[in-house]
Amino acid sequence: MLLMPESCWQWQYNESHGVLGITLGSELEFLTPYKPKTLIPDALGQLEFSVEHARYYIDLLDSLSKRLSLPDAFLVQLALNATAACFLQKPQMPKSWFFESSDVCVYSEPGKLFNLKCHGERLLVLVVETNLQASTVMMLDHEYMLSDVKSLQKFETIKVMHDRLFALRAQQQIVAA
Structure with missing residues (x-):
């Protein structure tokens, strides 16, 4: 319920x-x-x-x-x-440099799910807020080390430019985050 x-x-x-x-x-x-x-x-x-x-x-x-x-x-x-x-939450500046660029243009809106790619791995994120150039996304996967000193925890948010958002693959079925 x-x-x-x-x-x-x-x-x-x-x-x-x-x-x-x-x-x-x-x-x-x-x-x-x-x-x-x-x-x-x-x-x-x-x-x-x-x-x-x-x-x-x-x-x-x-x-x-x-x-x-x-x-x-x-x-x-x-x-x-x-x-x-x-x-x-306080407004954030984009931190897109942690993530790979996508060559596909996506439409972002709150509630949509995307992947971010970092070091060749896909991270599942939920769009929380969006504007013309960037989206604030919430991490749905467990902790991930973005760099030697920066990690992203489950439910933590990060703002990224739209060109970092990868559409979910059509055959991918999400059972648990």
């Missing part, structure tokens, strides 16, 4: 875990992996889960449930993390 937004939902920085959370009722809290250095100042207190956040979350759940064969709990986790990243 997919979790639908309610009026009691509220973003709240969780001091004890040092990450952004969302209270989903009196006894349920979901913790994102996002730490203070990546968050906008408003995210470090209490903030309502707005109508705009709810619309984005529901649209993303709908899109993901059509594209992925995953348990509902994981789809909710993806959608909540993406919503937090879209609305409560």
